[in-house]
Amino acid sequence: MKKTLRTTLTAAALSTLLLHQANAQIDLSFPATPAPDTTQAGKPYFKSSINGIITASGFVQDGTFGMGEGAITMWANPKQPTQDEYQFGGDLRKTWLIFKGTAYNLPYGITATGRAELDFLGGTAGAGGFADENLLPRVRLAYVEVQKGQTRLRLGQNWTPMVAHFPNSVTHFAMGYGSAGGIGFRNPGLFLYQGLTSPTAATKVRLDLAVFRGSWTGPKAEADGRDEGEIGVPQTEIGLNISNQTQPLKWEVNLAGHYDRKRLVQGDTRSNLEGKAMQAGTKLTYGGATLQGNAYWGRAIGQSWGQLLQFGDIAGYGAWGQAGYKFGKHLSAWVMYGQDNPNNGDVLAEVPGSARLNNEIIVPMIRYDVGPLGIALEWYRANTDWRLLENGQEVYKTTSANQLALGAQFVF
Numbered sequence: 001m002k003k004t005l006r007t008t009l010t011a012a013a014l015s016t017l018l019l020h021q022a023n024a025q026i027d028l029s030f031p032a033t034p035a036p037d038t039t040q041a042g043k044p045y046f047k048s049s050i051n052g053i054i055t056a057s058g059f060v061q062d063g064t065f066g067m068g069e070g071a072i073t074m075w076a077n078p079k080q081p082t083q084d085e086y087q088f089g090g091d092l093r094k095t096w097l098i099f100k101g102t103a104y105n106l107p108y109g110i111t112a113t114g115r116a117e118l119d120f121l122g123g124t125a126g127a128g129g130f131a132d133e134n135l136l137p138r139v140r141l142a143y144v145e146v147q148k149g150q151t152r153l154r155l156g157q158n159w160t161p162m163v164a165h166f167p168n169s170v171t172h173f174a175m176g177y178g179s180a181g182g183i184g185f186r187n188p189g190l191f192l193y194q195g196l197t198s199p200t201a202a203t204k205v206r207l208d209l210a211v212f213r214g215s216w217t218g219p220k221a222e223a224d225g226r227d228e229g230e231i232g233v234p235q236t237e238i239g240l241n242i243s244n245q246t247q248p249l250k251w252e253v254n255l256a257g258h259y260d261r262k263r264l265v266q267g268d269t270r271s272n273l274e275g276k277a278m279q280a281g282t283k284l285t286y287g288g289a290t291l292q293g294n295a296y297w298g299r300a301i302g303q304s305w306g307q308l309l310q311f312g313d314i315a316g317y318g319a320w321g322q323a324g325y326k327f328g329k330h331l332s333a334w335v336m337y338g339q340d341n342p343n344n345g346d347v348l349a350e351v352p353g354s355a356r357l358n359n360e361i362i363v364p365m366i367r368y369d370v371g372p373l374g375i376a377l378e379w380y381r382a383n384t385d386w387r388l389l390e391n392g393q394e395v396y397k398t399t400s401a402n403q404l405a406l407g408a409q410f411v412f
Contacts, residue, residue, distance in 0.1 A: 075308065101115075158187075
């Protein structure tokens with residue numbers, strides 16, 4: 001079998017990236033594999049590419065945020081500074097590289113793809129005064145895909161069907177997920193994507209099925225030498241995606257469901273905890289206007305970034321929405337609001353110590369795009385309700401923090 005090796009950064013690949021730059025949090029596009037080269041006349045051949053997004057941001061904030069500062073702000077911490085509160089910083093972590101190879105015209109009409117995606121959110125090399133300038137890479141996605149016709153089968157680490165949309169942001173990673181109404185994550189497993197309509201149909205329907213590795217930690221999951229999240233029924237999700245990308249109105253509707261069962265260990269006692277979730281989302285584009293959002297209800301899905309990342313038998317709901325408008329070719333304005341509201345009684349029963357009862361974020365943004373370059377000024381505000389234990393007494397309080405960030409990204 002004769003093979004030819006081509007390393008390409010084609011105009012088609014670049015245009016695909018630029019098409020999704022306005023929502024460049026993540027590449028969720030389908031289909032992700034370009035059509036075969038008709039000049040190859042059925043002969044097997046190979047293409048590879050290196051793409052990515054480089055992002056740099058500077059910020060100033062008047063408080064502290066959970067999960068970190070800069071690009072990964074989530075909620076306002078329970079303790080906020082009372083003096084000298086302004087903090088200045090910079091962040092490069094929302095930068096990632098995509099390595100991809102595709103083999104075409106394999107036997108039985110199969111196309112095979114391998115993809116690895118790395119970012120720099122893996123922490124820092126060491127500690128001390130110079131650690132912030134020594135970022136470590138982290139695997140985001142890594143999978144092998146086999147495609148025939150409208151059927152795609154992926155084995156490896158991929159975004160689960162719950163992940164349908166991310167808010168538009170230059171500066172922030174996965175804004176709203178784990179903090180304001182967004183759920184879902186990337187896990188190693190088996191993923192099936194099946195087109196249910198003709199490839200030429202104006203309205204396309206796709207069915208997503210996934211079975212993937214469990215993950216759990218919490219006050220009732222005491223170690224017995226095994227990961228409690230991997231005992232029981234693995235995480236299973238099903239999604240339905242309906243879209244029409246014809247002019248003048250482009251729209252998508254996404255529905256997804258989740259189920260898993262964890263085996264918990266507490267001393268000699270064994271028990272099961274079921275995780276359940278339902279989510280609906282949509283994205284509408286008309287001319288220069290965009291409206292998108294998700295809403296969910298779930299129980300015991302802390303491992304999918306639900307219930308404000310609190311693990312236990314906790315129910316709750318959340319939703320986020322974002323509206324944007326593009327003025328001409330380059331300038332656009334956006335505003336995002338999201339809230340996550342776990343059941344207070346469940347949280348108090350399951351979470352010892354500091355407990356998050358509610359969180360909302362508000363993020364206005366002004367953005368300027370020209371070619372592969374995007375520049376944005378974003379204001380991120382978080383308001384968080386807490387139950388704290390101070391000197392043996394329960395204290396309920398609301399804290400707030402603000403961040404103003406200037407970010408620039410380059411898509412290649």
